Amino acid sequence: MLPLVLANAEFVPPSVSDAHLPDLLPWGAHYGTGFGKQMLLVLLSVVLITAFFAWAMRRPQLVPGRAQWLAESGYAFVRNGIGRDVMGERNFKQWVPLLFAIFFFVLVNNLFGAIPGFQLPSFSHAGSAYAIALIVYAIWIGVGLKHHGPKYLKLAVVPSGVPGWILPLLVPLEIISNFIVRPLTHSLRLMAVMLAGHMIVMLAGAGAAFLITQTGNPLLAGTGVLVILASVALYLLEILLMYLQAFVFTLLTALYIQGAIDANDH
Numbered sequence: 001m002l003p004l005v006l007a008n009a010e011f012v013p014p015s016v017s018d019a020h021l022p023d024l025l026p027w028g029a030h031y032g033t034g035f036g037k038q039m040l041l042v043l044l045s046v047v048l049i050t051a052f053f054a055w056a057m058r059r060p061q062l063v064p065g066r067a068q069w070l071a072e073s074g075y076a077f078v079r080n081g082i083g084r085d086v087m088g089e090r091n092f093k094q095w096v097p098l099l100f101a102i103f104f105f106v107l108v109n110n111l112f113g114a115i116p117g118f119q120l121p122s123f124s125h126a127g128s129a130y131a132i133a134l135i136v137y138a139i140w141i142g143v144g145l146k147h148h149g150p151k152y153l154k155l156a157v158v159p160s161g162v163p164g165w166i167l168p169l170l171v172p173l174e175i176i177s178n179f180i181v182r183p184l185t186h187s188l189r190l191m192a193v194m195l196a197g198h199m200i201v202m203l204a205g206a207g208a209a210f211l212i213t214q215t216g217n218p219l220l221a222g223t224g225v226l227v228i229l230a231s232v233a234l235y236l237l238e239i240l241l242m243y244l245q246a247f248v249f250t251l252l253t254a255l256y257i258q259g260a261i262d263a264n265d266h
Contacts, residue, residue, distance in 0.1 A: 110242035133187030144260035155263040197238040204231035
């Protein structure tokens with residue numbers, strides 16, 4: 001996908017709107033109100049994840065084959081590297097299915113941006129990032145209320161060991177930090193990294209195509225070839241960031257849930 005617009009051999013770089021394709025089935029007056037490619041990819045990710053793990057574990061063996069080993073390794077990474085290490089032995093087991101689902105859901109939707117033909121990370125759109133962060137937000141708030149009752153709302157915003165005279169200043173900051181900033185940063189971090197990485201690769205590809213095909217200058221054409229080679233490194237870096245963002249999003253989910261469980265009265 002190279003959204004390159006040329007006018008009199010002038011390079012027009014790709015914009016954010018070029019990273020989001022028009023709705024496949026529009027049912028509103030504005031972009032984003034219909035069924036778009038990102039919605040389709042989100043649904044496809046659920047099918048692919050379910051199909052792979054069902055196929056890999058259809059006949060589990062004591063000595064696993066490649067598919068079973070890959071599936072078990074992915075599960076063990078989330079179970080032990082995120083669930084147990086963050087939440088501890090006492091609490092982690094019941095939350096492994098959720099963390100497992102979130103990690104691979106975010107990972108596959110991110111990796112769509114690196115697959116030719118798809119070339120669009122689902123979470124490069126703010127709406128999808130807000131949606132999954134809102135689900136996590138509702139879960140850890142619900143966990144806090146389940147374990148502590150309405151008192152949790154106080155436990156979450158009144159730090160322990162703080163003098164009473166400073167609470168009128170500190171409590172509003174805690175409310176903003178825990179109930180507004182936290183879900184926003186949880187979503188925007190994922191969206192911003194996916195969109196930025198995608199835009200960089202798009203810009204490198206569009207610029208290289210322009211230098212090679214439109215300038216008529218052998219030196220600039222050679223520079224375009226170098227840009228293509230450099231874009232390979234950017235492409236690999238983007239794949240790394242896709243994995244890291246899936247890990248960070250799941251890690252923060254575990255931290256938020258564990259924080260809600262461990263909230264203590266002051």
